[in-house]
Amino acid sequence: MIVGELHGDVCKGAGDVHRQVDVPDVLFIFFGATGDLARRKLYPALYELWRSGELRGRMAVVGVSRRPFDDEAYREFVRKAVNEYRPFALYGEAASSFLERFFFLSADVGKPEETAKLAARIAEVEERFSLSGNRVFYLSIAPQHFAPIAQSLRTSGLLESRGFRRVVIEKPFGWDLRSARELNAALLGAFDERDIYRIDHYLGKAMVQNIAVLRFANLLFEPLWNRHYIAQVEITATETVGVGDRKGYYEAAGALRDMVQNHILQMVAMVAMEPPGRFEPEAIRDEKVKALRSLRIYRPEEVPLFVVRGQYRSGVTLGEAVPGYREEIGNPSSTTETYVAAVLFLENFRWWGVPFLVRTGKRLARKRTDIVIHFHTLPLTVKALSGIEGEELAPNRLILRVQPDEGIFLTFNVRASRSPFQLVPTAMELSRGEAIGFNTPEAYERLLYDVVVGDPTNFTRWDEVEAAWRWVDPIAEFFAAAGEEGLAFYPAGSEGPEEAQRIARRHGLPFTSLVDERAPVLP
Structure with a gap:
């Protein structure tokens, strides 16, 4: 393949x-x-x-x-x-x-x-x-x-x-x-x-680096990579661990600064960027900057409509009882967010109206970093013509699994083997380290090598940093002013606060379940 x-x-x-x-x-x-x-x-x-x-x-x-x-x-x-x-x-x-x-x-x-x-x-x-x-x-x-x-x-x-x-x-x-x-x-x-x-270091991960190759080297995807065919983009970066020995840093930074301002927005830029005129470092970074500058910046009164922040309480993670964030850091009144979910919009021709749903958090049900491209569903007339009544056509999805198990998956509908009038979603695995048998180098191995040979492609340029802070700053200021008001609590080991699913549904589809073993798993 x-x-x-x-x-x-x-x-x-x-x-x-x-x-x-x-x-x-x-x-x-x-x-x-x-x-x-x-x-x-x-x-x-x-x-x-x-x-x-x-x-x-x-x-x-x-x-x-x-x-x-x-x-x-x-x-x-x-x-x-x-x-x-x-x-x-x-x-x-x-x-x-x-x-x-x-x-x-x-x-x-x-x-x-x-x-x-x-x-x-x-x-x-x-x-x-x-x-x-x-x-x-x-x-x-x-x-x-x-x-x-x-x-x-x-x-x-x-x-x-x-x-x-x-x-x-x-x-x-x-x-x-x-x-x-x-x-x-x-x-x-x-x-x-x-x-x-x-x-x-997220830019050193093989699957993140492969986004541009997947898009621009395959006719199967590039013509469809726009608002006409894509209904929603979903980016998840979740962890099962707490703050560990980073208590001082995390209490000052929170999930918004620790993950969203850099890792999450860099993945957004990789997915949303226009094709560069040439595959050279500065041309690629120019397109990433354009994508980040097109992000709609929310006014203070808009933040609760598009952004949810949460903090974990005590619960059970991977079978082990764990304390809540406030107990873990020894501050019973902390309002630092350990979870952020947001709906982003890029105000450009390619992505106008397409919601980018992003979420990141600690002490969640599963460690997972995914980029999921949800394509539009086919019109209902297709179901009628096929003779299939009362069945939901699942949208096609392209899943880029960044970690823990790297892989590329494409889901599509096929007829069930035992029933000519029933469709079932099926996942096709396009690439996976275990199947192909290659040795994936660690992100820092790639990035240190790139520094030595002078290749800045997978490092952030100043104007990328500037554009990211322009989007983050109004949200961070709103969080600081709100205090505990609007802070959604969730039990450790869960999928995060329900408020995140509510804003996701309001703007498209709910977030994919972290514990849904069907997404993606080969049938």
């Missing part, structure tokens, strides 16, 4: 995907080198790039943190991190050849004298491995430290020598549009826009 073959090519693994690209050598400087993100995502991803041959012998790492490590303690930290997420990977010679390229600096680089130590360490490592001066500064730290570190890097001269200088920034990128602009101005004081890589 065409889609299956394309998906396979995209997802074989870093070594196969990028083999034709000339990969430069590089020095990674990780700020927040002993943090949770580095441990869970960055070091395992680097190991996979090393193991596959893409960065073997072509990279080194300087980790920066306030923790009082030396090189050996840092290498042991990295070894344990990789083995935790890639069991039995780093032992023997494989471990020594990889880990000998990791070095540590215990420092607060916001201070000029500490930045001088970093410069000396970088020079030492680059000389030892004959690196050409290409540097990637990865800020895996709290956003309030972005600007001071960028300033320190600029004044220290670390951005002035040979080779490229790129900076990678994790979300959240600002708290609102105003703070995002201030942060962006600080970064532009040290880096050019083309060298700022604002990472959104």
Whole structure:
């Protein structure tokens, strides 16, 4: 199948995907080198790039943190991190050849004298491995430290020598549009826009990257990808877990800033964008920006008609009794939302009148990230002509399963095998990792590789960030002013507040059930 073959090519693994690209050598400087993100995502991803041959012998790492490590303690930290997420990977010679390229600096680089130590360490490592001066500064730290570190890097001269200088920034990128602009101005004081890589790991997921291929490389879909044939777009990103060790961050951010402003709106842009004039990074990002700028921005009095916020209470998730959000964070009066559902409209010719239903939340019935395209149903006359009376024709649906089990499914109606007058919806699986047998690289593996080779396609440009905040800000302001009024509570382990289904029905179809095993499952 065409889609299956394309998906396979995209997802074989870093070594196969990028083999034709000339990969430069590089020095990674990780700020927040002993943090949770580095441990869970960055070091395992680097190991996979090393193991596959893409960065073997072509990279080194300087980790920066306030923790009082030396090189050996840092290498042991990295070894344990990789083995935790890639069991039995780093032992023997494989471990020594990889880990000998990791070095540590215990420092607060916001201070000029500490930045001088970093410069000396970088020079030492680059000389030892004959690196050409290409540097990637990865800020895996709290956003309030972005600007001071960028300033320190600029004044220290670390951005002035040979080779490229790129900076990678994790979300959240600002708290609102105003703070995002201030942060962006600080970064532009040290880096050019083309060298700022604002990472959104959802854009590193194979199925999200495959949206454009699915649309623009298949005549089966592109002519139908508009308001004339699509009734509704549904995007779901739900989790079964609570806030865990992110209590402080989550209480300040909430689901709207944590998920909707970045991950959800990026998926909306990928689905809604116009075909780019050429498949080059800036052309693709230009079309995403146009899609985000066409979002209808709600006035304060409109927010309750289109947006629902909720918070989980105690309940049972995956068979385990769990506390409510307020108990979990120790704040009995918190009004922070752990769930958001919204109906979005894009005011452009392609999507006029088509509701985009989005939802995200914690402590829900199932972990699932889906993009579902609901096509229009056929007119009733088709049923009459077919001789089928009293049966509902289910609309065709295209389901892009992003996680946990990647797959592409298409549902359509067929005649039941035992009755010529009964239709049943059937799912056809177009592509699935288990069926094809390819190895899907992790999102961070793809994204780190893209930073090294200088491909910004799957990173958010400043004007994308700006357009997203323009849509989010009025809603966030309404939430803050409303307090507990309008906050819908839902039990942990449920499908979320019923209010979300009500606004969905008002604007089209209800959200697909999180626990509906028929959607999608092969018959």
